Amino acid sequence: MIEVYRRPMQGTQPEYRFPPYGSTAKRAPTRPLVMLPHTLSETTGPVFGHDSVKASEFDLTAGHADLPLGKRIVVSGRVLDDGGKPVRHTLVEIWQANSAGRYRHPNDGPHSPLDPNFTGCGRAMTDAEGRYRFISIEPGAYPWRNHYNAWRPKHIHFSLWGEAFTQRLVTQMYFPGDPLLPFDPIFNCVTDTKARDRLVSSLDWETTIPESAIGYRFDIVLRGRHATPVDR
Amino acid sequence: MSLQQSTSQTFGPYFHIGLKPIAVRLPAGAKPVVITGRVLDGDGKPVSDAAIETWQADLAGAYPVQPADGSCPATSTLAGLGRAPTDAEGRFRIDTYLPGRVAAPGGAHSAILQAPHILVAIGMRGLLKHLVTRIYFPGEASNADDPVLKLVPADRRDTLIARAEGGELHWDVVLQGAGETVFFDC
Numbered sequence: 490m491i492e493v494y495r496r497p498m499q500g501t502q503p504e505y506r507f508p509p510y511g512s513t514a515k516r517a518p519t520r521p522l523v524m525l526p527h528t529l530s531e532t533t534g535p536v537f538g539h540d541s542v543k544a545s546e547f548d549l550t551a552g553h554a555d556l557p558l559g560k561r562i563v564v565s566g567r568v569l570d571d572g573g574k575p576v577r578h579t580l581v582e583i584w585q586a587n588s589a590g591r592y593r594h595p596n597d598g599p600h601s602p603l604d605p606n607f608t609g610c611g612r613a614m615t616d617a618e619g620r621y622r623f624i625s626i627e628p629g630a631y632p633w634r635n636h637y638n639a640w641r642p643k644h645i646h647f648s649l650w651g652e653a654f655t656q657r658l659v660t661q662m663y664f665p666g667d668p669l670l671p672f673d674p675i676f677n678c679v680t681d682t683k684a685r686d687r688l689v690s691s692l693d694w695e696t697t698i699p700e701s702a703i704g705y706r707f708d709i710v711l712r713g714r715h716a717t718p719v720d721r
Numbered sequence: 722m723s724l725q726q727s728t729s730q731t732f733g734p735y736f737h738i739g740l741k742p743i744a745v746r747l748p749a750g751a752k753p754v755v756i757t758g759r760v761l762d763g764d765g766k767p768v769s770d771a772a773i774e775t776w777q778a779d780l781a782g783a784y785p786v787q788p789a790d791g792s793c794p795a796t797s798t799l800a801g802l803g804r805a806p807t808d809a810e811g812r813f814r815i816d817t818y819l820p821g822r823v824a825a826p827g828g829a830h831s832a833i834l835q836a837p838h839i840l841v842a843i844g845m846r847g848l849l850k851h852l853v854t855r856i857y858f859p860g861e862a863s864n865a866d867d868p869v870l871k872l873v874p875a876d877r878r879d880t881l882i883a884r885a886e887g888g889e890l891h892w893d894v895v896l897q898g899a900g901e902t903v904f905f906d907c
């Protein structure tokens with residue numbers, strides 16, 4: 490027996506070529522993909538220990554001379570596999586624009602100002618139940634050049650490793666009720682509305698801190714394992 | 722219970738803020754190998770905002786094992802993990818080593834070994850999900866019998882095998898067109 494990872498479910502993952510997102514045109518492969526059987530190379534991954542994040546890295550509002558501008562938020566949730574099993578002690582990395590919609594990156598700007606008190610990078614480990622938690626500020630929407638008058642809805646980029654290279658996932662978290670969501674080709678890259686809805690966080694009173702920060706809940710589901718008999 | 726998997730989204734052009742370069746840790750006694758290359762788009766233009774993530778076995782062809790009891794160790798074992806961004810000319814550089822041979826599909830029961838290889842994930846603006854490919858090493862006799870290379874059409878296998886050039890290895894990622902790199906559905 491070798492443990493392999495379930496294929497992505499129908500409708501949950503985008504195609505490489507997606508004409509509404511213009512820059513896929515010159516970057517999406519044009520030849521058919523070759524099916525790769527899962528060997529140890531695909532079913533293993535780095536082991537993340539307590540030393541992989543500093544305790545302060547979950548708080549994107551800390552570490553500067555003053556607090557960043559913008560509405561403070563708590564972003565938390567669980568990382569599960571598709572069998573409902575928590576993905577324990579795995580690294581979650583996030584990056585985001587500041588409250589004006591500007592990234593601290595040399596290629597961004599000058600559409601809106603930098604915030605000297607915001608870098609926009611956070612890291613955390615999930616606990617034994619797969620839970621993670623960040624404190625940040627609500628990012629701003631920002632313009633891009635995909636089409637005339639294109640604006641990205643507010644979002645936070647998420648990177649996860651899971652336990653195996655095959656579980657690697659980079660995704661984005663959106664905010665409930667954002668009026669830009671219906672117009673964003675990246676959010677709308679899959680037709681399944683349930684899959685899209687999973688990318689939208691929900692307002693969470695349980696984690697909201699009175700007079701301080703609004704809570705948003707964002708759960709993430711990675712591919713899960715199943716054991717498959719192997720012909721010998 | 723079966724949950725719907727989260728949808729992949731692009732790394733975008735600003736992933737450098739969150740995803741820092743990761744230097745591959747060379748095991749004791751490993752033979753250092755430098756792999757350089759370029760990422761080129763469908764117009765042959767350099768891709769200056771790609772992230773190349775690499776994963777490879779140790780010298781014995783083994784990988785780290787997640788703690789069986791689900792505990793979190795004090796110290797990470799990142800082993801053969803690497804990440805390198807491309808520069809303004811689309812160039813990347815991976816300072817790594819020749820890994821050992823890994824068991825083929827069928828796992829420990831398989832008598833067949835794979836040729837030495839590096840598993841690669843590539844993310845960038847314009848890719849809604851990362852690409853998966855592999856780097857093989859030139860001059861390895863075992864390439865001829867590699868069970869994964871055998872799945873690749875013969876006339877495209879060379880896109881997965883690095884070229885030796887002046888003491889270094891060279892491996893380009895061609896996203897489209899003539900010499901398009903083989904990408905895997907993983």
Ligand SMILES: [Fe+2]
Nearest residue numbers: 641644646733
């Ligand atoms: Fe973004």
